Amino acid sequence: MKPKPLKKGDTIGLIAPSSPVGRSKAQACIDWVIAMGYRVKWGESIFGERGYLSGSDELRAYDINSMFGDKEVDAVFCIRGGYGSMRLLDKLDYELIRNNPKIFIGFSDITALHTAFYQKTDLITFHGPMVAGYAKKNLDSLSRDYMDRALMKAEPLGEIINPPDIPIKAYNGGCASGKLVGGNLSLLADTMGTPYEIDTKGKILLIEEVEERPYKIDRMLLQLKLGGKFKDAAGIVIGDWAGCVPEEGKESLAIEEIIEDIVVPCGKPILSGYKIGHCTPNITVPIGAEACIDCSDIRFAITEAAVY
Numbered sequence: 001m002k003p004k005p006l007k008k009g010d011t012i013g014l015i016a017p018s019s020p021v022g023r024s025k026a027q028a029c030i031d032w033v034i035a036m037g038y039r040v041k042w043g044e045s046i047f048g049e050r051g052y053l054s055g056s057d058e059l060r061a062y063d064i065n066s067m068f069g070d071k072e073v074d075a076v077f078c079i080r081g082g083y084g085s086m087r088l089l090d091k092l093d094y095e096l097i098r099n100n101p102k103i104f105i106g107f108s109d110i111t112a113l114h115t116a117f118y119q120k121t122d123l124i125t126f127h128g129p130m131v132a133g134y135a136k137k138n139l140d141s142l143s144r145d146y147m148d149r150a151l152m153k154a155e156p157l158g159e160i161i162n163p164p165d166i167p168i169k170a171y172n173g174g175c176a177s178g179k180l181v182g183g184n185l186s187l188l189a190d191t192m193g194t195p196y197e198i199d200t201k202g203k204i205l206l207i208e209e210v211e212e213r214p215y216k217i218d219r220m221l222l223q224l225k226l227g228g229k230f231k232d233a234a235g236i237v238i239g240d241w242a243g244c245v246p247e248e249g250k251e252s253l254a255i256e257e258i259i260e261d262i263v264v265p266c267g268k269p270i271l272s273g274y275k276i277g278h279c280t281p282n283i284t285v286p287i288g289a290e291a292c293i294d295c296s297d298i299r300f301a302i303t304e305a306a307v308y
Contacts, residue, residue: 001101001123003075005307006151010074011039013067014131016046016054018109019082021132023047029079032135043067046079053084060084061091064113068093068100075151080132081108086187088113089196094120103151103307106130108210108278111183116196118181118288124306126150127183127206127276128284142281150284150306157302160283162275170295171260171270176235177292180285180302182206184277189220192227200233204291208239208277214252217244221262230266235293237300238263239276269295 006012012033014026021029026046033040043063048055067076089112098121105126106113117123128147129139139147142163150157162168181203182188188207191197198205207224209217224230238259246252253261256272264270271293276283285291286306293300 001098001121002306002308003101003103003124005154006075006103008037009039011041011072013070013073013076014040014042014046014079015060015063015067015076016043016048016079017060017064017088017113018054018084019052019080020049020054021046021080025132025135026079028135029131032131041067041070041073052082057087057091061088064088065093065096068097068102073102075103075105078106078110078130080130081106081110083109085109085112086190089116092116097121097123105151105284107282108184109187111187112191112196114183114287115181115188115191115198119196119199122288124286124288126284126306127287129282140281143283147284150286152307154305154307156305157286159299159301160274160285162273163281166273166275168271168273168298170298171264171272172267173295174269175292175294175296176204176269177290177303178203178234179288180204180206180291181287183208183287185209185217185220186212189223192223198229200229202232202234204235204237204293205229205233206237206239206276206285209241209244210278211243214244214246214255214258217241217255218253218258218262221258225262225266230263230268233266233268235269236263237274237293238270238272239274240279242278269293271295271298271300274300
C-alpha cells in the first residue's frame with residue numbers, strides 16, 4: 001500500500017514512539033512544522049517523559065493508532081528514536097493502519113515499526129530524518145532533496161547518489177532487485193525469534209548502525225547470518241556506521257573486516273557506504289518499495305514510486 005504524497009498545507013502528526021526529547025525541543029518541532037507551511041497535530045508522547053521513554057507504552061501506542069485513525073492527519077512524523085518502539089509492537093492496531101495508509105517517517109529505533117508496518121499491513125514507509133534532529137538547524141540540501149522527492153512526488157526516487165567524496169564499495173558482483181527492507185542493525189537483531197522478525201526472502205536488505213563497538217556489530221551481523229537473513233536476501237545495501245569505533249586502547253577488527261568476514265560470504269550483490277542512517281546527509285529511502293542494485297555500475301536505485 002502507498003500513502004498519498006505530502007503537500008503544503010497538509011496536517012502532520014508528530015509522535016515520539018521511543019525516547020523523550022524534552023519540552024523545549026518538542027516545541028521547536030511543532031514550530032518547525034508550522035514554519036514549513038504545514039498544519040500540525042501532536043501526540044501527548046512528544047511532551048512525555050518516563051525514564052528513557054517518552055511516556056508509558058500505552059500512551060505511545062495510542063498516539064500511533066490515533067494518528068493513523070485521525071482523518072485530519074495526512075502524515076505521521078516521528079520526532080526521534082532512542083529506545084522503546086519494540087514495546088509497542090503488540091499494542092498497535094494493524095488493521096486500522098492498513099485501512100488508513102499515511103506517510104510514516106523515521107529511522108533508528110523506528111526500524112521496528114517500519115518492519116512491523118510493512119509485514120503486517122504492506123504499507124510503504126520512509127527511513128529518513130526525524131524532526132528533532134533538524135528542527136533548529138534545518139536539513140542539509142542533499143537530505144532535504146531526497147526527503148522532499150520521496151514524500152512529495154509520485155514517481156520513483158531513482159538512483160541514490162552519495163556525496164562525491166564518499167565512495168561506494170561493491171562486493172561479489174552481479175545485480176539484484178526486490179522490495180527494500182531493513183534499517184537499524186540492533187533492531188533487526190533484537191526482533192529475531194519474535195513474530196516481528198524481518199523477512200528478507202527475495203528482498204534488498206538495508207543495514208546501518210550508530211555508536212556500537214565493532215565486536216557488537218560482529219555479534220549482531222552474525223545473528224542475522226545464522227538466522228539466514230543474508231542468504232535469503234536478493235542483495236544487501238550497507239549504510240553508515242557513525243561512531244562505531246573500538247574502545248580506546250582495545251584490539252579490534254575494523255567494520256570493513258567484519259563485513260568481509262560475515263556478510264560478504266553470502267555471495268549476494270552488496271553495495272556498502274551509503275549515507276543512510278545516523279549521518280549527515282541522511283538520505284531518505286522508502287521501506288517496502290521496489291529497489292535494485294548493480295555492482296558493476298555501482299548503482300542502487302529505488303525503481304517504484306512510494307506515494308501515489
